Amino acid sequence: MAITLSKGQKVSLTKGNPGLKHIVVGLGWDTNKYDGGFDFDLDSAAFLLDENGKVNADTDFVFYNNLKHSSGAVEHLGDNLTGEGDGDDEQVKVDLSLVPQNISKIAFTVTIHEALERRQNFGQVSNSYVRVIDEDTNQELLNYELGEDFSIETAIVVCEIYRHNGEWKFNALGSGFEGGLEALCKNFGVNI
Template sequence: MAISLSKGQKIDLTKTNPGLTKVTVGLGWDTNKYDGGKDFDLDSSCFLLDAAGKCPSEGEFIFYNQPKHSSGAVEHTGDNRTGEGAGDDEQVAVDLQAVPSNVEKIAFVITIHDGEARNQNFGQVSNSFVRILDQQSNKELIRYDLGEDFSIETAVVVGELYRHGGEWKFAAVGSGYQGGLAALVKDYGLDV
């Protein structure tokens, strides 16, 4: 049975799951009824961050147009442009043992593609979640349902995998941003 987290909670991942080396981070969402005449496309991406909380280079920004980190440790498995159907809408595979030693944290985000230009925001999104699965058994270990706390935001940092004392932990973040992906990219130290 998966452990369900609330916003702000942190949990040991590798310590409580001995032998865990590869995980899948599943992200999902539904869009509410929307009649704005434009497609509603949400995207997941992740940022591999150093001790200062910044991306050392553009190579540490993983998304549908740059799906794999040079180390092979993190791979975005594909873009879902509709969010249709049950289960994960997008996934990121992470080999915890292969993550470069300078990476202290991996932040997972969901953004609305062209959200501001299309007048779309997370107030129009429901059932958002992030979950961590053991890649080997496909067993769900951790789940964080984001709830309906957002209204005007166009990007959300949903959670973070991070190193602590030689182990990997997960934090349920649930922090919304205005300015979409561009704001996050800038906050994580990259040029837009």
């Protein structure tokens, strides 16, 4: 049975799931009524961060133009350009055993592509969620619904997984940013 989390909650991923190695982080969303003439293209990404919350190199940013981390630990499964259909809109696979030791957490984000030009924001997005699946058993371990707390934001740090005392934990963040992907990259130390 999956654990349902609220914003700000933290839970251990590995303590209750000994031997957990391969996870899939699935992100999904719907758009509210919108007649601006453009599709909503939401993009997920993963930032592999050190203990200071920064990338060690620009390649620690995994997204639609850099689908796989050099360590093999994190792989983005591809860009969904419209968010149509049921289920996860985008997924990121993580092999916890391959995460380099200098990486203390992985932040998962969602941004709106060309949000400024298209006059789009997360106030126009509904039913957004993240879930973590044990890839080896296909069992959903936890889910977190972001709710409707956003208005002008164009980027969200949805959640993070992080190391703590030899275990991997999950933190339900739901932190909004203005400035889209560029703001997130600057926040995490990626050169753009």
